[in-house]
Amino acid sequence: MNNFCSLGDCNFSQCHHCFPVINCSLNHQWCDKFGTLSQIIEIKTQKILVTGCCGFIGSHLCEYLLKNRNVSIFGIDNMNDYYSPQVKEKNLNILKNYPNFKFKKDDITTTNLISDWKPEIICHLAGMAGVRYSIQNPKLYIKVNIEGFVHIIEEAIKNNVKHITYASSSSVYGLNQKLPFSENDPIETCNSPYACSKRSMEILAKMYSQLYKINFIGLRFFTVYGPRGRPDMAPYKFLKAINDGNKFYKYGDGTSSRDYTYIDDIIRGVVAAIDNKKNVKCEVYNLGNSNPISLNTFIELCEKVTGKKANYEQIENQMGDVPYTCADISKAKNDLDYKPKVSLREGLKFAFNDILKNDYK
Numbered sequence: 001m002n003n004f005c006s007l008g009d010c011n012f013s014q015c016h017h018c019f020p021v022i023n024c025s026l027n028h029q030w031c032d033k034f035g036t037l038s039q040i041i042e043i044k045t046q047k048i049l050v051t052g053c054c055g056f057i058g059s060h061l062c063e064y065l066l067k068n069r070n071v072s073i074f075g076i077d078n079m080n081d082y083y084s085p086q087v088k089e090k091n092l093n094i095l096k097n098y099p100n101f102k103f104k105k106d107d108i109t110t111t112n113l114i115s116d117w118k119p120e121i122i123c124h125l126a127g128m129a130g131v132r133y134s135i136q137n138p139k140l141y142i143k144v145n146i147e148g149f150v151h152i153i154e155e156a157i158k159n160n161v162k163h164i165t166y167a168s169s170s171s172v173y174g175l176n177q178k179l180p181f182s183e184n185d186p187i188e189t190c191n192s193p194y195a196c197s198k199r200s201m202e203i204l205a206k207m208y209s210q211l212y213k214i215n216f217i218g219l220r221f222f223t224v225y226g227p228r229g230r231p232d233m234a235p236y237k238f239l240k241a242i243n244d245g246n247k248f249y250k251y252g253d254g255t256s257s258r259d260y261t262y263i264d265d266i267i268r269g270v271v272a273a274i275d276n277k278k279n280v281k282c283e284v285y286n287l288g289n290s291n292p293i294s295l296n297t298f299i300e301l302c303e304k305v306t307g308k309k310a311n312y313e314q315i316e317n318q319m320g321d322v323p324y325t326c327a328d329i330s331k332a333k334n335d336l337d338y339k340p341k342v343s344l345r346e347g348l349k350f351a352f353n354d355i356l357k358n359d360y361k
């Protein structure tokens with residue numbers, strides 16, 4: 001054994017001071033016992049299942065991990081048409097360039113992939129997003145977000161998965177008046193089936209963490225935007241409409257506000273939650289920017305970034321809307337070393353450049 005270092009970082013093709021070389025002809029006992037280099041790499045690589053890998057946040061997370069970490073990722077997504085599946089296909093094509101990435105079109109409510117592939121860690125981002133659509137389709141949100149989560153957890157427990165990071169939402173704070181929103185605040189005013197489904201996921205995670213040896217981190221994302229942003233959300237819709245000279249709707253008088261958070265900041269938070277360095281058993285964290293911007297100011301910023309004047313029609317607030325969101329991020333700072341860096345103005349420029357690059361070919 002002393003003849004082998006354990007790092008495998010030596011480049012000599014016939015080196016016998018490190019891992020057995022691939023196709024080594026010397027038949028070392030060590031190689032027979034511990035396997036070939038590729039098998040050892042597979043063992044040493046962290047196996048992560050990412051659900052919703054073709055979506056906005058999921059595709060950025062996979063790309064970040066594949067670029068920066070020694071991981072093997074299996075992504076699943078059902079490619080539904082809540083927004084254009086072509087957008088999801090484009091995201092998937094980026095991930096297919098990485099040899100450590102595998103994909104299956106699969107549904108979180110029925111998938112067998114956890115039993116088949118046996119991940120160590122799961123990052124569960126698949127789900128039905130969107131407040132207004134949830135008011136029209138409440139049963140779909142219960143089915144996908146709640147039943148889907150339970151299916152993933154039950155499979156995880158059967159297969160000895162130790163840690164699940166999952167997407168919750170700032171929407172759980174509903175009509176709460178106290179700002180900024182803290183994880184300690186009561187959650188009693190959820191304002192849509194979507195918000196209720198996310199809150200239910202948090203309650204289920206708590207229950208499962210009490211019954212079984214499995215850790216959960218729930219992340220309450222606050223209005224995430226950036227390149228490859230979701231086409232149903234205001235940052236993408238407004239930038240695109242203003243650039244095209246098209247009319248869009250402004251809901252309410254423009255005094256409502258949102259805590260817009262740039263995708264790279266969110267991804268740093270998700271990765272820290274996956275790492276779970278503090279080994280927390282079951283917690284939820286706000287991942288926001290802690291800098292709310294009114295809708296009027298947001299539209300002005302979009303005008304500055306595009307260099308064009310907005311053309312909008314003001315209409316009533318919609319059912320399910322909440323007046324403000326603002327994250328207290330002290331808990332995430334403390335436990336996840338979470339520090340958002342990108343200002344809204346800078347982030348909107350990145351988002352707009354991506355729209356120019358991809359939507360006008």
Ligand SMILES: NC(=O)c1ccc[n+]([C@@H]2O[C@H](COP(=O)([O-])OP(=O)(O)OC[C@H]3O[C@@H](n4cnc5c(N)ncnc54)[C@H](O)[C@@H]3O)[C@@H](O)[C@H]2O)c1
Pocket residue numbers: 051052053054055056057058076077078079080088106107108109125126127128129130144148167168169170220221222223224225230
């Ligand atoms: N983007 C935000 O601002 C934001 C804010 C709060 C919470 N979230 C949550 O974060 C997660 C990711 O959000 P996103 O913005 O990337 O949304 P997204 O819609 O782009 O990604 C979700 C992905 O899940 C997939 N999916 C949906 N139902 C599925 C099913 N039954 N089986 C398998 N895959 C399924 C979709 O096809 C999609 O690709 C979601 O759970 C969302 O609710 C997002």
